[in-house]
Amino acid sequence: MSVSSFYPPQRTLMGPGPSDVHPKVLQALSRPVIGHLDPLFIGMMDEVRELLQYAFQTKNECTMAVSAPGSAGMEACFVNLVEPGDKVVVCINGVFGSRMAENVVRSGGQLVRVEDDWGQPVSPDKLEDALKAHPDAKMVAFVHAETSTGVLSDAQTLCSLAKQYDCLSIVDAVTSLGGVPLYVDDWGIDAIYSGTQKCLSCVPGISPVSFSDAAVAKIKSRKTPVQSWFLDQTLVMNYWSGNQKRSYHHTAPVNALYALHEALVQLQDEGLENAWQRHARQHQALRSGLEKLGISFIVDEGCRLPQLNAVAIPEGVDDAAVRSRLLNQYNLEIGAGLGAFAGKVWRIGLMGYAARDENTALCLRALEETLQ
Amino acid sequence: MSVSSFYPPQRTLMGPGPSDVHPKVLQALSRPVIGHLDPLFIGMMDEVRELLQYAFQTKNECTMAVSAPGSAGMEACFVNLVEPGDKVVVCINGVFGSRMAENVVRSGGQLVRVEDDWGQPVSPDKLEDALKAHPDAKMVAFVHAETSTGVLSDAQTLCSLAKQYDCLSIVDAVTSLGGVPLYVDDWGIDAIYSGTQKCLSCVPGISPVSFSDAAVAKIKSRKTPVQSWFLDQTLVMNYWSGNQKRSYHHTAPVNALYALHEALVQLQDEGLENAWQRHARQHQALRSGLEKLGISFIVDEGCRLPQLNAVAIPEGVDDAAVRSRLLNQYNLEIGAGLGAFAGKVWRIGLMGYAARDENTALCLRALEETLQ
Incomplete structure (x- = not known):
């Protein structure tokens, strides 16, 4: 046995956590x-x-x-x-x-x-x-x-x-x-x-x-x-x-x-209220982009978490294949469904440092290309 | 309240752990x-x-x-x-x-x-x-x-x-x-x-x-x-x-x-046996130096840990003052006694990356200067 040092790739983490670190x-x-x-x-x-x-x-x-x-x-x-x-x-x-x-x-x-x-x-x-x-x-x-x-x-x-x-x-x-x-x-x-x-x-x-x-x-x-x-x-x-x-x-x-x-x-330094607003803003941008792709939320608008967007996997789409392509081609991680939601739901995180324009843009574009 | 980023000093860690990190x-x-x-x-x-x-x-x-x-x-x-x-x-x-x-x-x-x-x-x-x-x-x-x-x-x-x-x-x-x-x-x-x-x-x-x-x-x-x-x-x-x-x-x-x-x-990469020998070697060097300073071990030779040297605080020496001077003047941490040994014993660690010639030398010289 001889194990070498481990060098992880630079991923964009938009699952349920861990999320992007500052x-x-x-x-x-x-x-x-x-x-x-x-x-x-x-x-x-x-x-x-x-x-x-x-x-x-x-x-x-x-x-x-x-x-x-x-x-x-x-x-x-x-x-x-x-x-x-x-x-x-x-x-x-x-x-x-x-x-x-x-x-x-x-x-x-x-x-x-x-x-x-x-x-x-x-x-x-x-x-x-x-x-x-x-x-x-x-x-x-x-x-x-x-x-x-x-x-x-x-x-x-x-x-x-x-x-x-x-x-x-x-x-x-x-x-x-x-x-x-x-x-x-x-x-x-x-x-x-x-x-x-x-x-x-x-x-x-x-x-x-x-x-x-x-x-x-x-x-x-x-x-x-x-x-x-x-x-x-x-x-x-x-x-x-x-x-x-x-x-x-x-x-x-x-x-x-x-x-x-x-x-x-x-x-x-950012301020709590500003952080809350940043999450809300990125959520709105993600939401409108996802809706254009025909992807719908599984949670009513009034109780949606801006930082964790649970959406229905579109009919006929291969859950694992999409997540795997996002990960391997775009270095982008989104979350699978857990428990009763496995195979039915994706969880797209916009948490902390991950709640930025560049992440939302990457996620929307990569999803669009992958689902085509 | 406004808290700034924290920048720790570079210490040499020769207490009971945490010890120096590679x-x-x-x-x-x-x-x-x-x-x-x-x-x-x-x-x-x-x-x-x-x-x-x-x-x-x-x-x-x-x-x-x-x-x-x-x-x-x-x-x-x-x-x-x-x-x-x-x-x-x-x-x-x-x-x-x-x-x-x-x-x-x-x-x-x-x-x-x-x-x-x-x-x-x-x-x-x-x-x-x-x-x-x-x-x-x-x-x-x-x-x-x-x-x-x-x-x-x-x-x-x-x-x-x-x-x-x-x-x-x-x-x-x-x-x-x-x-x-x-x-x-x-x-x-x-x-x-x-x-x-x-x-x-x-x-x-x-x-x-x-x-x-x-x-x-x-x-x-x-x-x-x-x-x-x-x-x-x-x-x-x-x-x-x-x-x-x-x-x-x-x-x-x-x-x-x-x-x-x-x-x-x-x-x-070092090899387990080599690591054990390195600890033993540094222990011998520290031991002979401490003995020259008149500092004695509290543990019988046959069951001493090379990586954690428990020694008697010399008569009349102010425990806290010495450790504090080592820390503040030399950026060197050694360990206090715990429980029944508080105030009576120092614990000098030679653990992992801390078990190196430069650490042993620093520790012996700094102790010598401090105890003079």
């Missing part, structure tokens, strides 16, 4: 490693927290980056908040809602499922019915932007229902953060997790999370230890918190945090 | 992102698995990289192998043995502790006594190279005892992999985890793991689901395994895996 983020990624307890690194972590507070629009002290991908951020929320026997209402309208449900079960919680069809947003009415039927429910969980279907749900209404029925809310913002309006404090979100590889224009591998004071109080009053040592927020907080002596928990992924820091600096 | 690894880290299901990426993952098999000296099919730091690799071994009620003997001679014990408890296992003093290797006699006293034990866990104390334990003897008493073995090789001889198959290790930021000369954030056929059989015959969805090897294997259609589990940390691939290519 060149400055790639530069930051390869800066020299310093120790995870180096005072300069600790200072940088404080800035990451501040920048995440801005991105999440929150003042939550307990805001940080989990040292693993979004799936681990999801698990961090559930294993910390759910104690054995806790009843949790999970709204499911795609793959990631189902994954939340799986997390409730594995955390020992009692699962109440509220289901909507794939391609539909979470129904506040159904959630309210479930909350009426289960007055002992302690938490409500849902996905803000379903990556499997391209649907945006009304997080503000769902969280206010949760509050009304004395429940904490757990929100999946993996695909929404940085791409569409999201106000953690104003909407009363109690626990939220995201990923770096979507609208933050960063490499995959890290999961920003934030917990409200009420969520932290629930974690601190647990009667049983958190089942995961790695994700135990009562331990991790001692490393991330600026209020006390840092204590070693695990070795932070130093360079990945350089990258996240730079991605968040770029977001700050 | 420049080619940093270059690989910032190559263009491609999709985690891109055929070219899948091909690279296959190479990572092959290269890890070489590094671990194993033919285990179930060899892969956990998408999170070594602590998560540890947790992956315990949550997958330990079912509620399983009795696990954990040998503890430092911080990381204690962390293993914590993992057994959180996985619902019955913990049997075998303790040795900090600075001592794990005693095979004590382990055998415990195995005789607990004939129903199902697993034995220990740390090959204790990062908190700089001690090497005799993994071959400990694993053969485990086998003799019908137990699976779980081995922490975070600091040993690439730095000292380690033969997973020959020694009969059933589950092993490591980290990228020690002797592999790679950035922190990923954890190589490997499971024997017997370990995989135990995982597949579980009566209860693995409590962690993120670390559930029965799911992760479907993404890493080359024998079937890849199924999406979580988004792989693409760039971190580029870096690991390159680090393993470097190890392959």
Whole structure:
């Protein structure tokens, strides 16, 4: 065996993530490693927290980056908040809602499922019915932007229902953060997790999370230890918190945090509202181009995600052949359908640094040529 | 608030990790992102698995990289192998043995502790006594190279005892992999985890793991689901395994895996035995220099780790002041003592790319000037 160095091609990433990474983020990624307890690194972590507070629009002290991908951020929320026997209402309208449900079960919680069809947003009415039927429910969980279907749900209404029925809310913002309006404090979100590889224009591998004071109080009053040592927020907080002596928990992924820091600096410099508008603008351009090609959206206009466009694969078109030609001829990646949508749907991402005129133009032209 | 880009200084990292990273690894880290299901990426993952098999000296099919730091690799071994009620003997001679014990408890296992003093290797006699006293034990866990104390334990003897008493073995090789001889198959290790930021000369954030056929059989015959969805090897294997259609589990940390691939290519090109010898050689040079400075090792010669030199802080020397001067004046990081050794011990790492003549020379000269 003799393996050589790996040189990836330059792709244009317009799938469901990872999406195109800002060149400055790639530069930051390869800066020299310093120790995870180096005072300069600790200072940088404080800035990451501040920048995440801005991105999440929150003042939550307990805001940080989990040292693993979004799936681990999801698990961090559930294993910390759910104690054995806790009843949790999970709204499911795609793959990631189902994954939340799986997390409730594995955390020992009692699962109440509220289901909507794939391609539909979470129904506040159904959630309210479930909350009426289960007055002992302690938490409500849902996905803000379903990556499997391209649907945006009304997080503000769902969280206010949760509050009304004395429940904490757990929100999946993996695909929404940085791409569409999201106000953690104003909407009363109690626990939220995201990923770096979507609208933050960063490499995959890290999961920003934030917990409200009420969520932290629930974690601190647990009667049983958190089942995961790695994700135990009562331990991790001692490393991330600026209020006390840092204590070693695990070795932070130093360079990945350089990258996240730079991605968040770029977001700050652009401004959140401008980033949201850029995603909306590119979505409109893509949409009008796709419609000219006779390609239609599978999601109603009112709840379409600008950053993840789920469209029907035209009748008679070979899904795999088209995606493969886009990849091999144009170095362009678009996403396949997931689960029930496999073979029926393409998911075209316009996330973060991928939401630019040149990407939209390339995608439309390459699709046109390929479908001819 | 306005945060600027972060530019870390160029440090020489001679603590307990992260250690110096090979420049080619940093270059690989910032190559263009491609999709985690891109055929070219899948091909690279296959190479990572092959290269890890070489590094671990194993033919285990179930060899892969956990998408999170070594602590998560540890947790992956315990949550997958330990079912509620399983009795696990954990040998503890430092911080990381204690962390293993914590993992057994959180996985619902019955913990049997075998303790040795900090600075001592794990005693095979004590382990055998415990195995005789607990004939129903199902697993034995220990740390090959204790990062908190700089001690090497005799993994071959400990694993053969485990086998003799019908137990699976779980081995922490975070600091040993690439730095000292380690033969997973020959020694009969059933589950092993490591980290990228020690002797592999790679950035922190990923954890190589490997499971024997017997370990995989135990995982597949579980009566209860693995409590962690993120670390559930029965799911992760479907993404890493080359024998079937890849199924999406979580988004792989693409760039971190580029870096690991390159680090393993470097190890392959140097040759494992040569890497072990390089660590041994630098250790001898550091040792003779330290002895001239009147600094003595706290670990007996027969079980010292070449890659992590735990030495007594000389009488009357201000621990924090010395480390701070080394860091600020020489850009040199050495490690503080952990737990019971805080304030009493320095840990000088010679790990991976840090095990070079120039590092040893800098460290000895800077210590000499600082202690004058």
